[in-house]
Amino acid sequence: MKKVALLLSCCALSVAAFAQDTTTGPRSGRLASSTDYSSGGNGSRNNGFGIKGGFTASNFRGDDKKNFGNEGIYNTFHAGVYSQFSFNDKFSLQPEILYSRQGFKGSNPANTTQTGTYTTRLDYLQVPVLLVYNFLDNVSVHVGPQVSLLTKVKEGDRERKIADDNNVYGYSYNSLDYGLAAGLEARVGPARVGGRYTAGFADIIQDQDLSKTGTKTVNAIKNGMFQVYVGIGISN
Template sequence: MKNLTSPLLLAATLLSVPALAQTTGPTGVRSSTDYPSASGGTDSRNTGFGIKGGFTASNFRGDDKKNYSDEGIYNTFHAGIYTQYGFSDKFSVQPELLYSRQGFAGNNGLPNSQGQLVNGAYNTRLDYIQVPVLLVYNFLDNVSVHVGPQVSLLTKVRENGVERKLAKDANNNYAYNSLDYGLAAGLEARIGPARVGGRYVAGFNEIIKDQDLAKTGNRAISDIKNGAFQVYVGIGFNR
């Protein structure tokens, strides 16, 4: 009997190798359900990092929007990096670090940066460093919904092509809020390592603060908030 033990063990081991290969090595294009969760394995497709960038269509909203005439869309761009941490094949969290140009454009009779009333085109560019933290849910194999809070730091303002200070001073009859916070929500599709998506970002803080009504002809312009639609492409790398 002892002489049969070694051959039987060897045969059992050889027979188990194909079965093990079938359970641990799916062939072809792998779907999200082929991957274990980040907590249960190291091969989760929802854990990784990447780069992204694309087009931004920016505008503003709020109660004082009526005091701006012929307002239009400010077309610009955004770009940055992201990292993603998977909890399962369906859920993950995705922090991002983005540089985003936003703003608004149109025609009005509001004062310029020297406090003089002007009638004509205006163009305001706002440069932000943005940090969205998004909950990602894969409701289809390669399509996910993203939603979460976002914090933005205003780094530069240009009015009609001229850079100005964020603070109010003798030449500026209003200041800009350096901090914005809001909510981002959108959809994303994956094609191999590539990502294509779109989202809307709504700011909740006022863009303009400390307005001096004596210099603006009693026209309130401070209650306006950021709104932007972003379309992007990206490349991701799984961990």
């Protein structure tokens, strides 16, 4: 995770440096302009909608992370659509709808039917609502809340229900997650590239029954992920 964070930081700094080097004045030069479309007013770069997708490095965090062995990053993907609504040439609001495949790798210390090191795959439908601030003409910072609905769970090769209605597994998955997303984005014409980190605040696992899962708790863990993406604006 530290290597991924360092890589994303280097990419973000490189993008910011490139944007500054290609800008000799406000909106001067073809590369310096972040206007997505030839038509529209001065704020057209902060209006419109498009598609986006990219790489996700997902893991988990929290008090019970120490109770999992051989934990590691789950490399996967995300994709979806975004829209953007301008307040002025600096600030805008950007809601998104994303399909995000995430989760974590690790060995469960509990006495469950799933043993050894395996990947827990969690598929979410995410809705981040981000405040966008253009601190350079074509580079912006994004920050805002995110709500996620869990749609599918797969533990290793076994797909399982989100709820544990008959107390078969001794724990259930929380169908709702919420958290905070923050990142950096650069734009050239209709294209955009960026990176963001999202921290979930809700526990992934809930309703643990220690009589079935063992003496070590595994429910106090939360989502955490880095995303690197590219996007294309379609219309303003």
